[in-house]
Amino acid sequence: MRLHHLISLANLDRDCISRLLDRAEHMRVDSHHGTRRLDLLTGRTVLNLFFEPSTRTRTSFELAALRLGANVVNFDIARSSTNKGETLLDTLHTLEAMHLDAIVVRHRETGTPEFMVRHAMSGVSIVNAGDGNHAHPTQGLLDALTIRQHHPDLATLKVTICGDILHSRVARSDIHALTTLGVRELRLCGPQSLLPAPTEVPGCILVEDFDAAIENVDVVIMLRLQKERMAATLLPDEAAYFEHFGLDTRRLSRAAPGCLVMHPGPINRGIEIAPEVADGAQSRILEQVGNGVFVRMAVLAEVLGR
Amino acid sequence: MRLHHLISLANLDRDCISRLLDRAEHMRVDSHHGTRRLDLLTGRTVLNLFFEPSTRTRTSFELAALRLGANVVNFDIARSSTNKGETLLDTLHTLEAMHLDAIVVRHRETGTPEFMVRHAMSGVSIVNAGDGNHAHPTQGLLDALTIRQHHPDLATLKVTICGDILHSRVARSDIHALTTLGVRELRLCGPQSLLPAPTEVPGCILVEDFDAAIENVDVVIMLRLQKERMAATLLPDEAAYFEHFGLDTRRLSRAAPGCLVMHPGPINRGIEIAPEVADGAQSRILEQVGNGVFVRMAVLAEVLGR
Amino acid sequence: MRLHHLISLANLDRDCISRLLDRAEHMRVDSHHGTRRLDLLTGRTVLNLFFEPSTRTRTSFELAALRLGANVVNFDIARSSTNKGETLLDTLHTLEAMHLDAIVVRHRETGTPEFMVRHAMSGVSIVNAGDGNHAHPTQGLLDALTIRQHHPDLATLKVTICGDILHSRVARSDIHALTTLGVRELRLCGPQSLLPAPTEVPGCILVEDFDAAIENVDVVIMLRLQKERMAATLLPDEAAYFEHFGLDTRRLSRAAPGCLVMHPGPINRGIEIAPEVADGAQSRILEQVGNGVFVRMAVLAEVLGR
Numbered sequence: 076m077r078l079h080h081l082i083s084l085a086n087l088d089r090d091c092i093s094r095l096l097d098r099a100e101h102m103r104v105d106s107h108h109g110t111r112r113l114d115l116l117t118g119r120t121v122l123n124l125f126f127e128p129s130t131r132t133r134t135s136f137e138l139a140a141l142r143l144g145a146n147v148v149n150f151d152i153a154r155s156s157t158n159k160g161e162t163l164l165d166t167l168h169t170l171e172a173m174h175l176d177a178i179v180v181r182h183r184e185t186g187t188p189e190f191m192v193r194h195a196m197s198g199v200s201i202v203n204a205g206d207g208n209h210a211h212p213t214q215g216l217l218d219a220l221t222i223r224q225h226h227p228d229l230a231t232l233k234v235t236i237c238g239d240i241l242h243s244r245v246a247r248s249d250i251h252a253l254t255t256l257g258v259r260e261l262r263l264c265g266p267q268s269l270l271p272a273p274t275e276v277p278g279c280i281l282v283e284d285f286d287a288a289i290e291n292v293d294v295v296i297m298l299r300l301q302k303e304r305m306a307a308t309l310l311p312d313e314a315a316y317f318e319h320f321g322l323d324t325r326r327l328s329r330a331a332p333g334c335l336v337m338h339p340g341p342i343n344r345g346i347e348i349a350p351e352v353a354d355g356a357q358s359r360i361l362e363q364v365g366n367g368v369f370v371r372m373a374v375l376a377e378v379l380g381r
Numbered sequence: 382m383r384l385h386h387l388i389s390l391a392n393l394d395r396d397c398i399s400r401l402l403d404r405a406e407h408m409r410v411d412s413h414h415g416t417r418r419l420d421l422l423t424g425r426t427v428l429n430l431f432f433e434p435s436t437r438t439r440t441s442f443e444l445a446a447l448r449l450g451a452n453v454v455n456f457d458i459a460r461s462s463t464n465k466g467e468t469l470l471d472t473l474h475t476l477e478a479m480h481l482d483a484i485v486v487r488h489r490e491t492g493t494p495e496f497m498v499r500h501a502m503s504g505v506s507i508v509n510a511g512d513g514n515h516a517h518p519t520q521g522l523l524d525a526l527t528i529r530q531h532h533p534d535l536a537t538l539k540v541t542i543c544g545d546i547l548h549s550r551v552a553r554s555d556i557h558a559l560t561t562l563g564v565r566e567l568r569l570c571g572p573q574s575l576l577p578a579p580t581e582v583p584g585c586i587l588v589e590d591f592d593a594a595i596e597n598v599d600v601v602i603m604l605r606l607q608k609e610r611m612a613a614t615l616l617p618d619e620a621a622y623f624e625h626f627g628l629d630t631r632r633l634s635r636a637a638p639g640c641l642v643m644h645p646g647p648i649n650r651g652i653e654i655a656p657e658v659a660d661g662a663q664s665r666i667l668e669q670v671g672n673g674v675f676v677r678m679a680v681l682a683e684v685l686g687r
Numbered sequence: 688m689r690l691h692h693l694i695s696l697a698n699l700d701r702d703c704i705s706r707l708l709d710r711a712e713h714m715r716v717d718s719h720h721g722t723r724r725l726d727l728l729t730g731r732t733v734l735n736l737f738f739e740p741s742t743r744t745r746t747s748f749e750l751a752a753l754r755l756g757a758n759v760v761n762f763d764i765a766r767s768s769t770n771k772g773e774t775l776l777d778t779l780h781t782l783e784a785m786h787l788d789a790i791v792v793r794h795r796e797t798g799t800p801e802f803m804v805r806h807a808m809s810g811v812s813i814v815n816a817g818d819g820n821h822a823h824p825t826q827g828l829l830d831a832l833t834i835r836q837h838h839p840d841l842a843t844l845k846v847t848i849c850g851d852i853l854h855s856r857v858a859r860s861d862i863h864a865l866t867t868l869g870v871r872e873l874r875l876c877g878p879q880s881l882l883p884a885p886t887e888v889p890g891c892i893l894v895e896d897f898d899a900a901i902e903n904v905d906v907v908i909m910l911r912l913q914k915e916r917m918a919a920t921l922l923p924d925e926a927a928y929f930e931h932f933g934l935d936t937r938r939l940s941r942a943a944p945g946c947l948v949m950h951p952g953p954i955n956r957g958i959e960i961a962p963e964v965a966d967g968a969q970s971r972i973l974e975q976v977g978n979g980v981f982v983r984m985a986v987l988a989e990v991l992g993r
Contacts (some may be wrong), residue, residue, distance in 0.1 A: 109786030112730035112758070118418035120444065125575030130763055131781060138732065138785055141758040146418075146447040161647040169437060169646060172670035173444055192611055340781060341773040364784035450739065451751040452724075457742055467953040475743060475952060478976035479750055480721030514797035 080201045081374050082188045083210040084251035092255055098373035099366065105247045106142055109368060116145035119176040123149045124166075125204070126182040130281050131340065132204050135178045135364075139371035145176070163187070164194055171197040176379055178202070185209040200378035208242050214339055215248025217370040219256055219361050222294055225335055229256045233331070235265040235288045237320055238298025238347055241271050245339045249296060254278050264288035265298075265320060266284040266308040280362065289330050296337040297322050297347050313346045323349040335359045386507045387680050389516040390557035398561055403527045404679035405672065412448055415674060421687040422451035423471045425482040429455045430472075431510070432488040437646065438510050441670075442485045445677035451482075469493070470500055477503040482685055484508070491515040506684035514548050520645055521554025523676040525562055527669050528600055531641055535559070539566040539637070541550045543595045543626055544604025544653055545575040546582075551645045555602060560584050570594035570616040571604075571626060591626050595636050603628050603653050619652045629655040633663065641665045692813045693986050694824040696801045696863035703974050706866055708832045710985035712980065720753055721980060728757035731780075731788040733905050735761045737816070738794040743952065744816050746845040747976075748791045751983035757788075776806055783809040785940070788991055790814070812990035816974025820854050826951055827860025831868055831980040833975050836905055837947055841868045845943070847900045849932055850959055853883050857951045858910060866890050876900035877910075877932060878920040889890040897932050907935040908949045909934050927960045935961040940967065947971045 076091075084092065106113055121140040123133050133149065140147045150170070170178060177200040178186050185207030191203045205211040219229075226232055234253055240246045240263045255260055262280045263270060270281050282288035289295055298315060310316050317323075327334065336348075336358045344350045353360060382397075390398065394465050412419055427446040428440050439455065446453045447456045456476070483506040484563060491513030511517040515535055524537075532538055546552045546569045566584045569576060576587050577591060588594035595601055616622050623629075633640065640672055642654075642664045650656045659666060688703075696704065718725055732753040735745050745761065752759045762782070773781075789812040791802050804813045817823040831841075838844055846865055852858045852875045865873055865902060874892045876883060882893050888968030894900035901907055912928060922928050929935075939946065947969045948960075956962045965972060 110730070110788070111730075118416070118448075120415075120447070122440075128763075134734075134760055134782075135785060137760055138758075141760070142730075146444075147475055148443055148447070151434075153758040162650070165647060165650075169670050172667040173441060173674050174671065176416070209668055244935070287909055327592055341777060344774070344777075347508075361780055364781050365786065368785050424722070424754075426721075426753070428746075450752075454746055454749055454753070456746055457740075468956070471956075472952060474973055475976050476746075478973040479747060480977065482722070514726050 077380060078377050080192050081118040081212050081378060082192060082201065082203045083277055084212045084215045084248050084255065085210070087251075087255065089255050089257065090214070092219065092306065092374065095370070095377060096214055096223060098377060099216070099220050101247045102369040102372040102376070105185060106369075106372070108316040109138075109142060109365075111120060112142055112144055114144040115376050116140065116143035116379055119379055120146045120148065120174070121177045121179060121375060122170060123147065124152060124170070124177050124178050124180045126152050126187075127205070129181055129205070129231055130180065132308050134329040135367045136204060136371050139368050142368070143372055143375060158316065163190070167191050167194060168196060171195060171199050175199050177375060179204050199377065202374060202378060204246055207244065209244055209247065211244040211248045213250035213255045213367065213370050213374055214245050216374070217363055218249050218296065218339075219339060220366045220370055221337065221359050224333065224362070224366075225359070226293065229253070229258050229286055231259045232294060233262070233292040233342070234258050234259040234294040235262040235264055235292045236298065237288060237294045237322070238283055239269040239300055239304050240298070241255075241269045242263050242301070242304060243298050246298060250276060250279060262288045266310065268309065285326065286329060289326055292334055294335045294337065295327070295330060299339065299341065299343060300347050317346055321345075321347055321349060322352050324351055324355075329351055332345065333357065383686060384683050385496050386494075387518050387684060388507065388509045390554050390561065390622065391396050391516070394562065395561050395563065398525065398558060400524070401676070401679055401683060402529060404683060405522070405526050405675040408675040408682070412675075412678070415444075415448060415671075418448055418450055418494060420450040421682050422446065422449035422685055425685055426452045426454065426480070427483045427485060427519045427681060428481050429453065429485045430458060430476070430484050430560045431613075432458050432486075432493075434509070434648065435487055435512070438487065439599060441474060441673045442510060442677050445475055445674050445681055449672070449678055451681070456564055457680060463620060463660070469496070474498050477501060477505050478638060480555045481505050484682060487511045489513055507678060508684060511550055513550065513551065515550055517550040519673065519676050519680055520551050521558035521671040522671055524555050524602065524643060525558040526548060526676055527643065527665050529558075529639065530668070530672075531665070532599065533560045535564050538564045538565050538600060539568070539598040540600040540602065541568040541570055542602045542604065543570040543591055543594060543628070545610050546571050546604070547575045548607070549578050549604050552604060556582060556585060567569045568594045568598065570615065573615045574615065576611065579582055591632065592635060592638040595632055598636050598640060600643065601628060601633070602640045605647065605649060606653050618665045623652055625654060627651075628658050630657055630661075631647055633658055646670065689992060690989050693813045693824050693990060694804060695815065695858050696824045696827045696867065697822070699863075699867065701867050701869065704828070704831065704864060707828055707982070707985055708835060708877060711828070711832050714981040714988070718981075720983070721750075721754060724754055724756055726753035728752065728991055731851060731893060731981040731991055732758045733783060733788070733789045733791060734787045734869060735759065736764060736782070736790050736792045738764050738792070739817070741793055741817070744793065744839075746865075747979045748983050750818060751975060751980050751987055754886060754980070754989060755984055757987070762930065763963060771931065775802070779803050779806060780808060783811050787811050789943065789987060791816050793817045795819060806883070806968055814986060814990060816925040817856055819856065821856050821859065823856040823860045825979065825982050825986055826857050827864040828986070829975055829978040830861050830949060830951075831864040831909065832978045833948065833971050836974070836978075837971070841865070841870050844870045845872040845905060846870050846906040846908065847873070847874040847876055847904045848908045849897055849900060849914055851881040851916050852877050852910070853881045854913070854916060855910050858951040862891060869875065874900045874904065874920050878922065880917065880919045880921065889944055889970040890990050897938065898941060904942050904946060906947045906949065907934060907939070911951065911953065911955060912959050929958055933953060933957075933959055934964050936963060936967075939964055945969065949975055952976065
């Protein structure tokens, strides 16, 4: 069954997620690593509706759509009528009336993409590019793809996600992707105040001590620390945060040999990750960026039915 | 005779306006309601030059151009040399020297597009996307198209436009379109201070009482009230404005059965229009938005000679 | 030997510069003066990375890429993660990971494009759209092209560049282009405080008196005076600057008959150039703008290997 929207990975089963990852792999091959344009979406129109600025993610979606031959329009919301008091619903219906095929939306409030799906009146596809603390499904997919490229059998893997799990939509989507794909063990690590309640993350192991959390894992995913969350950690400063929850060479040596180092970017060098680790041989950060475009191509082709 | 520019509807005769509306209808059919790209303008370049921000109108023109296969460039005037003291004339000639086919211009000052036509040195086509209080010709065309789709014979229709007529380029272009197409009766309604002098709108009926103005009409076009105009109305607040000049269900019931409700958007819910009317069965607001893209496709194809 | 990057004209020999100018001429003819799209770069992606806003130059590069059939993405650096503390290097590597073919970069700091070339890990081509006071190579090429169109044999020409030579990347690139192409005489004129040391511009003649500098030259290139440099000139105001270093009809009459008047734009009318000269029969300013697009098409086709 084809997806018409992509809002969250929470409701997708293993077959569905695997099929999206397979499509992304095919996009990589068919586009010769992004150097050739496929014409799957010629004549279709994708609109980027970013209420939160994110040049990276917007650019990744824009490249994905262009490489499939689609038209892309960036709706500059900062200058639009929503600033003149127009409601989100009126913006949605106005855009739909212009006959778009897909709207890629990012919004600081949880639930905005789902709200748009519920109220859409046309056949437009909604793709979530990140909403509040809720979900960032293409990030979850690209992280899973990156891991799968190195370890085709996820059932053998131990993975740790470290940082501000509580407020991270990246973590939520990673958790959905990785548990659905059946990783052997998923550990969540961070300051206690930034960890979710155990009941919210069934099947995951919560660990406050990063040295313990990284022990023998095959993959470690570091999260970006938003500066405004520092206070909640009860740690005095960035140096203290790094000492407790930063990934440096010493700590990485506790993980399994060849442990993959991942981060959704942009990285805070010296806050959550040491430069030598970010740039080191085990870092997969740039592979994640590259996979991001292929995953978004796959998602757009999926929801637009080609 | 083909148009080379579109500045105002004031000088266009009935045949010319009808031909543009016919082209827009064809664009709708040929593009399968905007889902297919026509390649009429492949290799041609359209530049959006918006001195006033308007994400909706800019996006509508951008989609229109892309759907005809043209290249579109958004010239970000807020960051351009006009801010360093470059004159409009130098900007025009510089853009012309880059060999554009069409410039779509919006400017807060009346006459800017006409000024550009007079000073253009190349074959570039100028399309007015709204200048001061003067004209918004594609809005006038899309409103006429929307009405014509429901009532092919405009000679039988009574139409009311309500709101700040005096400062509205939408009203001016609607008046030109509808009188030229020969509507039976055109009534203009609003606070006295926001109505034009009778000599400026020959053939129109000026009415201050909205209850009288809407009596038995087939179409009512509501205008957006700019907040800064509230003072001029001598009304104490938005609630009072709505009471006198807002369109609600009770008032709409005074119009002819099936009266079309139109608004150029973005709407101020509860100020000039009640939500239940804006979203009601008689509302044609979203049809207007959809027709906007087809009208702009027709206009671009016309001025670029395909 | 094909260029893979274009950072400066300093290291290019006469054959290489001539070949680029020949390509630009061919682009002009093949694209029918920019009215037809060539499909040399179909499926390739060019990203504009402008740390300094420059709508004109960005638009010129955007048009050049679109006219070759490439995809173009404008990376809005003002809203990107570099504002969240991401380093230039991380931005570069992130963009590379998205598989771009070329990055067009403008930056207020000298050496940024060169830095990017040194640290690029993929095959991405870097094109300098202006860095600090250092270089603006496509401007140097378009100026040389404009002169060559009027005077195929540059060896017979006397040229004067007038204005803030010291801080001008345009002047630097013009000097490289024109000396490499072997102009007979190149004079640099400006307030003493805005002239480079003689050892920095070997082969050029430094002149403080504009009347002497313009005497009998075939080409005069006026530079834009940045307002913030006025203080350094020790001149009291713009009128005094114009009196000493402005180009008016009287002064132009001292040059050779038919002397070409050039300016990189945007012009400050009445500061460095009189309106009647900027708009006069000898002005080549708009030809420069037009040639800019063809030169950038040639450069993109060159570095992208088509």
